[in-house]
Amino acid sequence: MTALTIAIVVTVVLAVILIALYNGLVSKRTRCRTAWSQIDVQLKRRYDLIPNLVETVKGYAAHEKETLEAVIQARNAAIAAGTVGEQAQCENMLSGALRQIFALSEAYPDLKANQNFAAMQEELTSTENKIAFSRQHYNDSVGVYNIATQKFPNNMVAGMFGFKPEEFFELEEPEQREAPKVSF
Amino acid sequence: MSSLVLCASVEILTLRSRPKAALGRRIMATETFHTLIARNKRNSFILIGGFMLFFIGMGLLIGMVWGAGEWQFGATVAVIAAGVAFVLTLLSFYGGSSALLGMSKAREIKKADDPQLFNVVEELCLAGGTPLPRIYLIGDSAMNAFATGRDPAHASVAITTGLRRKLTRDQLQGVMAHEMSHVRHYDIRYAMLMAVMVGVLVMLCDVFLRSLWFGAGSRRRSRSRDREGGNPLQIVLIIVAVILAIIAPILARIIQMALSRQREYLADAGAVELTRNPDGLAGALARLSGDQEVLEVANRATAPLYIVHPIKKFEARASSIFSTHPPIKERISRLTALTH
Numbered sequence: 001m002t003a004l005t006i007a008i009v010v011t012v013v014l015a016v017i018l019i020a021l022y023n024g025l026v027s028k029r030t031r032c033r034t035a036w037s038q039i040d041v042q043l044k045r046r047y048d049l050i051p052n053l054v055e056t057v058k059g060y061a062a063h064e065k066e067t068l069e070a071v072i073q074a075r076n077a078a079i080a081a082g083t084v085g086e087q088a089q090c091e092n093m094l095s096g097a098l099r100q101i102f103a104l105s106e107a108y109p110d111l112k113a114n115q116n117f118a119a120m121q122e123e124l125t126s127t128e129n130k131i132a133f134s135r136q137h138y139n140d141s142v143g144v145y146n147i148a149t150q151k152f153p154n155n156m157v158a159g160m161f162g163f164k165p166e167e168f169f170e171l172e173e174p175e176q177r178e179a180p181k182v183s184f
Numbered sequence: 185m186s187s188l189v190l191c192a193s194v195e196i197l198t199l200r201s202r203p204k205a206a207l208g209r210r211i212m213a214t215e216t217f218h219t220l221i222a223r224n225k226r227n228s229f230i231l232i233g234g235f236m237l238f239f240i241g242m243g244l245l246i247g248m249v250w251g252a253g254e255w256q257f258g259a260t261v262a263v264i265a266a267g268v269a270f271v272l273t274l275l276s277f278y279g280g281s282s283a284l285l286g287m288s289k290a291r292e293i294k295k296a297d298d299p300q301l302f303n304v305v306e307e308l309c310l311a312g313g314t315p316l317p318r319i320y321l322i323g324d325s326a327m328n329a330f331a332t333g334r335d336p337a338h339a340s341v342a343i344t345t346g347l348r349r350k351l352t353r354d355q356l357q358g359v360m361a362h363e364m365s366h367v368r369h370y371d372i373r374y375a376m377l378m379a380v381m382v383g384v385l386v387m388l389c390d391v392f393l394r395s396l397w398f399g400a401g402s403r404r405r406s407r408s409r410d411r412e413g414g415n416p417l418q419i420v421l422i423i424v425a426v427i428l429a430i431i432a433p434i435l436a437r438i439i440q441m442a443l444s445r446q447r448e449y450l451a452d453a454g455a456v457e458l459t460r461n462p463d464g465l466a467g468a469l470a471r472l473s474g475d476q477e478v479l480e481v482a483n484r485a486t487a488p489l490y491i492v493h494p495i496k497k498f499e500a501r502a503s504s505i506f507s508t509h510p511p512i513k514e515r516i517s518r519l520t521a522l523t524h
Binding site for chain 2: 031034035038042119122123125126129130133134136137141
């Protein structure tokens with residue numbers, strides 16, 4: 001084996017490794033971005049479900065007007081929210097308002113027995129879970145991607161091609177971390 | 185040879201850790217599902233890698249005996265055995281799922297049929313970033329669930345109506361997360377691969393032993409007497425090969441069962457990774473361990489794919505090295521250790 005052959009083989013092997021590392025980083029970063037947009041999909045799903053819920057409840061609990069109106073207002077505020085921090089805060093308030101509506105079913109047995117209401121409750125529980133799980137998946141993807149950009153030898157490839165660590169989804173203000181209180 | 189010892193020692197370690205915790209691995213307070221997953225993947229790698237070496241080694245040895253000590257013949261036999269195993273694995277890959285579901289009286293459901301089950305699975309797909317599998321209900325009052333499919337894009341999960349009715353939403357989610365973890369970790373692929381390799385190995389040893397009975401190794405003895413030192417080596421080779429060919433099928437099944445148990449623990453840890461709620465699955469397992477009914481549609485062939493062994497008398501002897509699932513108490517204690 002001449003020195004030239006060895007040099008060619010080594011170069012080819014290095015190139016293959018480099019390509020594999022680069023592609024790995026690209027797919028991990030894309031996964032983060034997909035997961036982020038998935039969170040928005042789930043939030044919009046919740047906005048769409050809420051008017052149906054309010055209609056179902058109105059028929060049975062006419063004098064709970066304030067609770068129902070609070071939900072509609074919280075929903076509209078969340079849709080109109082600007083920054084990520086504002087949006088997270090509005091989402092939290094919306095969760096609290098929804099919980100009050102479900103608490104209503106304890107006081108109105110007719111409402112509790114209603115099939116539509118039960119189905120609605122399952123849908124909204126599921127939507128809350130989906131929002132939480134999509135945020136969890138986003139954070140997991142970001143964790144995997146950040147580890148990949150910082151491990152050796154990936155960090156060299158990351159530096160060369162400009163792969164920066166992504167940010168985690170976090171609640172910015174301490175009040176948002178408290179679970180909203182349900183009051184009758 | 186050393187791969188044999190390695191596999192046997194991994195199995196003995198797992199054996200000892202169950203009844204007495206002295207030599208085994210306790211769950212430490214700092215254990216998270218990440219470390220559990222890493223440990224289980226390492227053990228699987230050791231078991232599968234060791235078994236493959238064992239398989240090739242047996243092929244070589246048997247081929248050498250047939251070829252009167254020539255290693256080229258041994259290599260040919262090993263390659264043919266590996267080739268057969270590869271082709272059979274591919275066939276079972278693409279044919280597997282529909283046969284299994286047909287056998288189990290499963291009925292596919294849409295969202296309208298069972299919104300809660302559908303939602304539970306959808307939530308898990310969001311948590312794991314996997315596509316939605318096909319969901320089946322099995323009309324049986326016994327409590328069990330299983331998953332099948334060669335990768336997440338071609339997967340199906342199934343649950344019995346008995347189990348579906350008796351679990352809370354969180355417990356149901358834990359069970360479905362366990363099943364989906366099997367799919368995400370490609371356990372079905374591993375199980376098929378191991379089954380095919382064990383099958384080919386057993387067949388090979390069987391054919392070898394029969395061939396000796398009909399004098400295959402001795403036909404060349406007249407020729408080898410002319411070679412220097414060929415005769416005693418040949419006899420030693422035959423004796424070693426015969427002993428190994430008798431033990432090999434049993435040893436292969438022990439390794440296969442050990443791998444199956446590792447993958448069950450891995451699926452439990454994977455379920456926690458998805459739901460971040462060990463209590464859901466732990467509660468479901470506790471309910472399952474109380475159930476005495478036998479699942480009528482299951483049989484021994486399909487048993488490893490279920491969440492608990494569907495034939496109850498095996499569950500009672502669950503600390504045997506031939507069981508496909510670890511003891512439920514051990515699984516529950518590993519899960520509850522994660523909550524502290």
